[in-house]
Amino acid sequence: MRNVAGLNYKLNLSLSQCIPRRFLVEMEVFVVKENKKIILDGYAYTVHYNLVSSLRWKCSNKISKKCPGILVTSNNYKNPTIEVEHSHAGDANLEIVEKAKAEMLKRVSISTPSQIFAEVINQVPE
Numbered sequence: 001m002r003n004v005a006g007l008n009y010k011l012n013l014s015l016s017q018c019i020p021r022r023f024l025v026e027m028e029v030f031v032v033k034e035n036k037k038i039i040l041d042g043y044a045y046t047v048h049y050n051l052v053s054s055l056r057w058k059c060s061n062k063i064s065k066k067c068p069g070i071l072v073t074s075n076n077y078k079n080p081t082i083e084v085e086h087s088h089a090g091d092a093n094l095e096i097v098e099k100a101k102a103e104m105l106k107r108v109s110i111s112t113p114s115q116i117f118a119e120v121i122n123q124v125p126e
């Protein structure tokens with residue numbers, strides 16, 4: 001059993017330092033976990049209400065930064081609309097870090113962490 005939490009932590013640190021900001025401009029919702037966690041425009045959200053035709057998301061910094069930020073999307077994550085603004089700046093690296101992490105964690109069972117790290121880093125555009 002590999003130490004996934006430790007790997008996660010190291011990835012967060014190293015990735016957020018090496019990823020160029022101009023790479024992150026898209027306004028598409030990135031689904032981290034179905035019906036649980038998404039990222040949009042530098043902000044992470046966890047589900048608040050799961051409604052019939054829409055999903056209501058609260059900022060993942062609601063507690064740590066006392067942020068009132070609320071986002072609403074359709075239930076297939078389209079048409080994201082900010083309903084309540086955030087009280088803090090977004091982190092442009094969030095999405096790319098989560099994407100790279102998802103990719104790396106997927107590979108943990110078949111390769112060593114250093115192999116995985118090297119492979120995924122090589123795929124990150126300059």
Ligand SMILES: [Zn+2]
Binds near residue numbers: 060
């Ligand atoms: Zn917020």
